[in-house]
Amino acid sequence: MSATTDHAAQADAVEHHHAHDEHVPSDGYFIKIAIILAIVTALETSTYWWPDSMDSFATPALLIMMAIKFFMIVSIFMHLKFDSKIFSLMFYMGLVLAIGVYLVFLFTFQFFRP
Amino acid sequence: MADIAVHEEDHAHTEHGGYDDHVVHATSTGLSNNKLAMWLFLGSECLLFGGLISTYMLYRGRHEGGPGPSQIFDIPLTSVSSFILLMSSLTMVLAVNSAKRKDDRNTNLWLVVTALLGALFVGGQVYEFTAFYQEGLGFTTSLFGSSFYTLTGFHGVHVTVGVIMLLALVGAITRNRVTGDKAEVVEMVGLYWHFVDVVWVIIFTLVYLIPS
Numbered sequence: 001m002s003a004t005t006d007h008a009a010q011a012d013a014v015e016h017h018h019a020h021d022e023h024v025p026s027d028g029y030f031i032k033i034a035i036i037l038a039i040v041t042a043l044e045t046s047t048y049w050w051p052d053s054m055d056s057f058a059t060p061a062l063l064i065m066m067a068i069k070f071f072m073i074v075s076i077f078m079h080l081k082f083d084s085k086i087f088s089l090m091f092y093m094g095l096v097l098a099i100g101v102y103l104v105f106l107f108t109f110q111f112f113r114p
Numbered sequence: 115m116a117d118i119a120v121h122e123e124d125h126a127h128t129e130h131g132g133y134d135d136h137v138v139h140a141t142s143t144g145l146s147n148n149k150l151a152m153w154l155f156l157g158s159e160c161l162l163f164g165g166l167i168s169t170y171m172l173y174r175g176r177h178e179g180g181p182g183p184s185q186i187f188d189i190p191l192t193s194v195s196s197f198i199l200l201m202s203s204l205t206m207v208l209a210v211n212s213a214k215r216k217d218d219r220n221t222n223l224w225l226v227v228t229a230l231l232g233a234l235f236v237g238g239q240v241y242e243f244t245a246f247y248q249e250g251l252g253f254t255t256s257l258f259g260s261s262f263y264t265l266t267g268f269h270g271v272h273v274t275v276g277v278i279m280l281l282a283l284v285g286a287i288t289r290n291r292v293t294g295d296k297a298e299v300v301e302m303v304g305l306y307w308h309f310v311d312v313v314w315v316i317i318f319t320l321v322y323l324i325p326s
Contacts, residue, residue: 024214034204041200044323045193055325066319070312077207078308079301084145087153094157098164105168 025082033076040065146295152302156309163313166265167320173257174321180255183262186246187322195238196318199273202231203311206304213300221300222284228307229280232273239270262321269317272310279303 044065047058075081080088106112141147174183209224243263251259283303286292292299 024211027208027211030204030207030211034201037200037203038197041193041197044319045189045196047323048189048193059324062319062323066315069315073203073308073312073315077203078305078312083149084143086143086145087149090150090153091157091160094154094160097157098160101161102164102168106171109172111172 025076030077033072037069037072040069146298148298148302149305152305156305159309159313163265163268163316166261166268167316170261170265170321173261176257177259178256180259181246181249181251182258183321184325186249186251188242188245189322191238191242192318192322195235195242196314198231198238199235199311199314202228202235203308205231206307210297210301210304213297216297218287222287225280225284225287225300229277229284232277232280232307236270236273236277239266239273243267265317265321269310269313272313276303276307276310279306 044062047062050058074091080091143150177183205224205228209221209228212218212220212224243266251262253260253263280303283292283300286299287296
């Protein structure tokens with residue numbers, strides 16, 4: 001590779017590096033997200049006082065609220081939404097692998113058998 | 115991943131009159147290798163906690179000879195702990211934002227608040243473990259006890275390590291001993307801290323709230 005091409009590649013790389021640093025949401029935005037997360041946590045906790053007859057509804061509701069909180073923290077607080085897709089790939093590869101492996105593990109031990 | 119040999123060096127005067135050596139290593143991807151490594155590490159941590167959580171799920175009903183989950187869990191107390199850890203994620207993100215603005219004073223302030231909230235969470239966990247032990251749930255009492263203490267204990271150790279990292283970072287920033295990009299160092303610690311919070315989001319739901 002020639003010296004000129006090298007220099008251009010380095011300049012592009014540095015520019016790309018800085019481009020990812022530009023997406024910095026304001027403090028107010030993060031405070032709003034934290035308020036939403038606090039409300040979802042309060043809703044989750046409220047299921048503890050729901051009558052036993054609502055157990056079949058409480059479990060899916062809790063799983064949905066857990067997923068909402070998980071993805072809000074990972075994508076916003078951890079900046080995955082604003083960062084390069086390679087970071088998302090690194091993390092979600094591990095997550096998907098873990099979910100897959102341990103679902104097989106739980107099925108093997110007949111965890112989901114009624 | 116091979117680094118491109120030439121570094122962009124940016125020497126800037128600090129308010130203390132010294133030099134702030136901000137060295138940006140241009141990489142072949144244009145991304146920070148440190149950040150890439152941290153995300154890879156967090157991806158691998160999913161496997162660790164996945165194993166611990168699924169083992170707990172498998173054994174949570176095996177509490178012959180000792181108290182079970184519904185008899186000992188104190189949901190209001192754990193909810194307060196969860197709320198504290200959640201708010202520590204907010205203070206951490208405010209520390210990262212302050213670091214990006216090169217505002218050392220507020221960075222340190224938010225890092226200390228995050229560490230205090232983390233310490234409060236660990237204190238709550240120690241209190242909870244003591245109460246459970248007094249109610250007859252030891253580490254070897256039942257499979258439920260072993261898997262519960264292993265899972266929540268591992269998480270507690272992660273939070274403790276996070277608190278130590280936060281306090282060490284405050285010390286390093288105060289003494290101007292952070293080498294390289296300060297904002298990125300704060301962000302790295304922040305990523306670890308948010309991950310610890312996100313793991314607790316899962317534990318709180320699957321272990322404490324979903325009826326067994």
